[in-house]
Amino acid sequence: MSHLIEILNDGGVYITYPILILLLVMVVLFVRAMLGKTDFDKTKSLIVSISWFCIAWGYLGRTIGLIQAFDKIQAAGDISPSMFASHLKMALVGPLVGLFAFIIARILIVILVARKK
Numbered sequence: 001m002s003h004l005i006e007i008l009n010d011g012g013v014y015i016t017y018p019i020l021i022l023l024l025v026m027v028v029l030f031v032r033a034m035l036g037k038t039d040f041d042k043t044k045s046l047i048v049s050i051s052w053f054c055i056a057w058g059y060l061g062r063t064i065g066l067i068q069a070f071d072k073i074q075a076a077g078d079i080s081p082s083m084f085a086s087h088l089k090m091a092l093v094g095p096l097v098g099l100f101a102f103i104i105a106r107i108l109i110v111i112l113v114a115r116k117k
Contacts, residue, residue: 007093008020008093008097010086010089010090010093011061011065011090011092011093011094011096011097012061012064012065012090012093012094014061015057015058015060015061015064015093015094015097016061016093016094016097018057019054019057019058019094019097019098019101020097020101022050022053022054022057022101023054023100023101023104023105025050026047026050026051026101026104026105026108027104027108029043029046029047030043030047030108030111030112033112034111034112034115040112040116043112044109044112044113047105047108047109047112048105048109050105051101051102051105051106051109052102054097054098054101054102054105055095055098055099055101055102056098057094057098058094058095058096058097058098058099058101059094059095059098060094061091061093061094061095061098062091062092062094062095065087065090065091065092065094066087066091068087068090069084069087069088069090069091072087073087
């Protein structure tokens with residue numbers, strides 16, 4: 001568990017944790033829809049919108065991470081492969097978490113649609 005938290009921290013706290021919070025929100029919306037406590041169409045639309053936002057937020061984090069990496073490379077001049085790898089890892093974790101949240105959301109949507117029919 002601590003390794004997972006370390007990876008999430010490497011991806012940028014301001015990028016990965018909001019995506020995880022939004023994933024939790026989508027799961028709560030899904031559960032409420034399954035219990036019949038919310039309007040199906042509004043809930044489905046909200047989950048779709050949040051899932052697309054998660055992808056966009058992850059790729060924003062990737063762009064920011066790459067810019068920071070290239071800034072540090074430019075400032076240092078000559079860099080070690082481990083320094084480059086650490087910054088590249090940081091740039092890839094945000095989109096990975098965003099894609100994970102997107103896939104989970106799509107699975108939840110498929111379940112909701114199947115249940116409605």
